[in-house]
Amino acid sequence: MNGLLIYLLKASAVTALLYACYFLLMKKETCFGLNRAILLLIAVCAFVVPLLPSPVPVPTTAHSPVAVATSEVGREPDAERKPEVFVAGETNDSPHGISERPAPGLSWAGLLLLAYSVGVLFLLVKMFREAIVTIRLILGRKTLKHGKCRLIVVPDDTTACSLGRYVVISQRDFEYNSHEILTHEDAHRRFGHLFDSLFLNLCQVVLWFDPFIWLIRRDMREIHEFQADRYVLGQGIERRSYQMLVIRKCVGEKLFAQATGFHGDCSVKRRIRMMGRVRSRSGWKALAYVPLLFVTALAFGRPVGTDGLHSGTSPFVRGENRIPKDWFAAGTRVEAYRIGIDPDETKDGKPTVAIRRDTDVPGDGFGTLMQQCLPSEYAGKRVRMSGYMKSQDVAGWAGFWFRIDGQGARPLAFDNMHGRAVRGTTGWKKYEIVLDVPQQATNLAYGALLDGTGEI
Structure with missing residues (x-):
């Protein structure tokens, strides 16, 4: 129980440290592909680093549990400790020589684990509920083929969104704005944004108590929209008209969390600003993660001790x-x-x-x-x-x-x-x-x- 809690705390600390570096060095850069890879790396490291052996063995001292335990196993126990030793044997009170003691109440670690489990269960139920809604929508509607995508045209004024190769679009948008919107949603499919969303949703379930994993998920959705916008403009669509379309569509109902929507979760102002910026050449800043990952593994990795x-x-x-x-x-x-x-x-x-x-x-x-x-x-x-x-x-x-x-x-x-x-x-x-x-x-x-x- 304590081991699981310690692992989760270490994972949260790794997320905080690595995300802080991203926020300070990379968040404002327009190398979206690199930023996307860094966010995925942070999420992976959060779960892997606490399981890895520390890159530098930590010498154990005489106060180390291993050193003390092994240095004294060959000695006779002190007389003052003998009352703490219980040797199995037949007694009148217990035929097996072991007395039963009342089960202890729920410890603080147990309470924390219970609260953690409730949070995990809540998010899992929420995620499965959204998945069921998505599956019912896909299976219950007629689809139209559009390139490698399958279109689901709905009569109500729903904001366009995609789930892999399936794209949900309103009848009005299909008639008047289909080229821009479908190009945008096709970009999400080409870049594989669905897999990022699913992976980070699972990370969010496990580390729901960690605010930094929520920030990573939010930033990843922004990057998805930035990448899709850049792809749309690269297909020859006029930038000003596309920006006006984004502004008009900025308010809408999000259908399900795993989907990548046309307006996404980022602010329209940031999307418009990013459309006007050129690709940055500051990717070298990511080299800061090389020593940082070493320090992170040293601080939060599984300790490997050496002793005399x-x-x-x-x-x-x-x-x-x-x-x-x-x-x-x-x-x-x-x-x-x-x-x-x-x-x-x-x-x-x-x-x-x-x-x-x-x-x-x-x-x-x-x-x-x-x-x-x-x-x-x-x-x-x-x-x-x-x-x-x-x-x-x-x-x-x-x-x-x-x-x-x-x-x-x-x-x-x-x-x-x-x-x-x-x-x-x-x-x-x-x-x-x-x-x-x-x-x-x-x-x-x-x-x-x-x-x-x-x-x-």
């Missing part, structure tokens, strides 16, 4: 075997352990992971295969981590571990099975760790570790 624990440097991954997706190797001596999927061992037909001590590498320390996640759906609940482990000739100790961190990577709960560690040679056995996840938790880290010679 040599995360992911286990030599085992260089051979035939590999570390499972979304897991990584870490530890205080990870280079001394071979960690990865074991091709020779399965459990109930499923693949297993092996951690083996490489005796050729000197030094003490542990190696672990770990994963971490946000505590969103687990906050306020009691969580059980379970897994199966077998061991062979473990001279030190091994086990599963589970750690919950709060703000500033402050440990809230921690259990590494140090008091009931796996030693020697054992067969497959199920182990469990149960911890309460406080509402203020910010990170969950968990995995399996081996400290010393042997194999698990």
Whole structure:
């Protein structure tokens, strides 16, 4: 839940930053094709950048949840933290050793997500309603062929608009102004403006709370009209008479949001002014987006951390075997352990992971295969981590571990099975760790570790 909200906020921030650059540098320029591409790029980047890894890895410090969690998994938990550790076992109160606690009320994140969902649902219903009206109009009327367009002539005084190759035009306009209007609507078809409108409408549904996505949609409609006007004048139609037609048609009812209308959504004054301006040669200003996109990815991309624990440097991954997706190797001596999927061992037909001590590498320390996640759906609940482990000739100790961190990577709960560690040679056995996840938790880290010679 929190992950979705963070993603949406990052997408909104990306939109704001990139649109601000467009507004300052490009909005007044008449290179309409370039401006159109930039607006589409902004919309795409809003959704893609938060998913991309940051171009510059961010070093993690000792206060990083990963660094702290892995640096302490090989230690015995402090005595003062032991009351926070709940180990599964049979009790009189619960046959499964896990007490149920009342379901927490709806959190602020839940309320925000609920409000967001209502907005998305409202806009989706509105969009589908307009689509149904459009389909009924197209299917319920006789069409006339005009070049590559299909004309739908309506008796009432409707402002002309187009939806792809279908053009809606009033009987009066068809008789008196058909050449100018149909040329204008054909321009929308040639430039593929319908696809821009559909894409931005979907973006608007997802980011309905972001005012900048509404501005992008408005500016895109203006650009569509500017491009169509330029195309019409390029076909030899006299500019003054065409401008007078635009002024006469500036008031009309918009039929549906996806359609591109003759008067569009921009002001007549701006359209008239743009018709009299020559194509600008300031496209070089768009080069400002090259460093800006890098900064945006650095600020809002998915952080990729590096730390002093040599995360992911286990030599085992260089051979035939590999570390499972979304897991990584870490530890205080990870280079001394071979960690990865074991091709020779399965459990109930499923693949297993092996951690083996490489005796050729000197030094003490542990190696672990770990994963971490946000505590969103687990906050306020009691969580059980379970897994199966077998061991062979473990001279030190091994086990599963589970750690919950709060703000500033402050440990809230921690259990590494140090008091009931796996030693020697054992067969497959199920182990469990149960911890309460406080509402203020910010990170969950968990995995399996081996400290010393042997194999698990």
